[in-house]
Amino acid sequence: xxxxxxxxxxxxxxxxxxxxxxxxxxxxxxxxxxxxxxxxxxxxxxxxxxxxxxxxxxxxxxxxxxxxxxxxxxxxxxxxxxxxxxxxxxxxxxxxxxxxxxxxxxxxxxxxxxxxxxxxxxxxxxxxx
Amino acid sequence: xxxxxxxxxxxxxxxxxxxxxxxxxxxxxxxxxxxxxxxxxxxxxxxxxxxxxxxxxxxxxxxxxxxxxxxxxxxxxxxxxxxxxxxxxxxxxxxxxxxxxxxxxxxxxxxxxxxxxxxxxxxxxxxxxxxxxxxxxxxxxxxxxxxxxxxxxxxxxxxxxxxxxxxxxxxxxxxxxxxxxxxxxxxxxxxxxxxxxxxxxxxx
Numbered sequence: 001x002x003x004x005x006x007x008x009x010x011x012x013x014x015x016x017x018x019x020x021x022x023x024x025x026x027x028x029x030x031x032x033x034x035x036x037x038x039x040x041x042x043x044x045x046x047x048x049x050x051x052x053x054x055x056x057x058x059x060x061x062x063x064x065x066x067x068x069x070x071x072x073x074x075x076x077x078x079x080x081x082x083x084x085x086x087x088x089x090x091x092x093x094x095x096x097x098x099x100x101x102x103x104x105x106x107x108x109x110x111x112x113x114x115x116x117x118x119x120x121x122x123x124x125x126x127x128x129x
Numbered sequence: 130x131x132x133x134x135x136x137x138x139x140x141x142x143x144x145x146x147x148x149x150x151x152x153x154x155x156x157x158x159x160x161x162x163x164x165x166x167x168x169x170x171x172x173x174x175x176x177x178x179x180x181x182x183x184x185x186x187x188x189x190x191x192x193x194x195x196x197x198x199x200x201x202x203x204x205x206x207x208x209x210x211x212x213x214x215x216x217x218x219x220x221x222x223x224x225x226x227x228x229x230x231x232x233x234x235x236x237x238x239x240x241x242x243x244x245x246x247x248x249x250x251x252x253x254x255x256x257x258x259x260x261x262x263x264x265x266x267x268x269x270x271x272x273x274x275x276x277x278x279x280x281x282x283x284x285x286x287x288x289x290x291x292x293x294x295x296x297x298x299x300x301x302x303x304x305x306x307x308x309x310x311x312x313x314x315x316x317x318x319x320x321x322x323x324x325x326x327x328x329x330x331x332x333x
Binding site for chain 1: 168205209211212213216
């Protein structure tokens, strides 16, 4: 079950994050674990380090976790959350430099085949060009 | 400075920081609406209000641990990139020194550690229209042994310099040339906080 890389989607908007996760589930299926979060701690637009940390830990796999983010603060807050993971887990979690929706779908498609975290991120990032 | 004095200072510093952020929230938001996403004032108020709520608990810790806790509060509460940026600043300052710095050279070293952490977190440096345009000259003024007046003018000059700059980091960089002609909201909040710290130091 945890033999695939997991996907975490972090958007400023809870609805964007949920929508992207829904698309991944519909297009890729349930074999890849997907978590998402969006919005600040008051429910407005923004990102929340605690929620990102929780999302990563909910689907954490030693095989790896690929994190897709939207704008600036989502990336900075995700980097912070990754550093705050327990020792030994941080290196298995990586932010993919890819558009959030397309990147999540591409990453999950690659992950479903049992690919490594490096391959999953590369597939998502290649999609840009 | 005795332990009791340090505790008192930290509590006063937090109160002063929260007060200035709250008093200028609308201005920060207006600056951010011009070149960012318009949430800087609100985000900073959320973070510093949470810090204020924990002020007694924070101030009861030794200097290093207190700054770490204060920084972590911002990381967890701000909700935008300024959370990890200001949080990393304080956490690195706390990590640099267990006890409160007692002279300006020690203070300059502590601030230097914080500034380096902001550069690493933001993958940036002075000149990109960010809070670093205030932090870097403020640290330089401290390192040169400058007093409170020198620190204040370094902050003001650094802030003013962001107006004609082209943003190359953060949301403002999406605007390209259109980012020119506006003060950077992060540099503004940073200058406000520098002045708040100077106010508290002058009282003592």
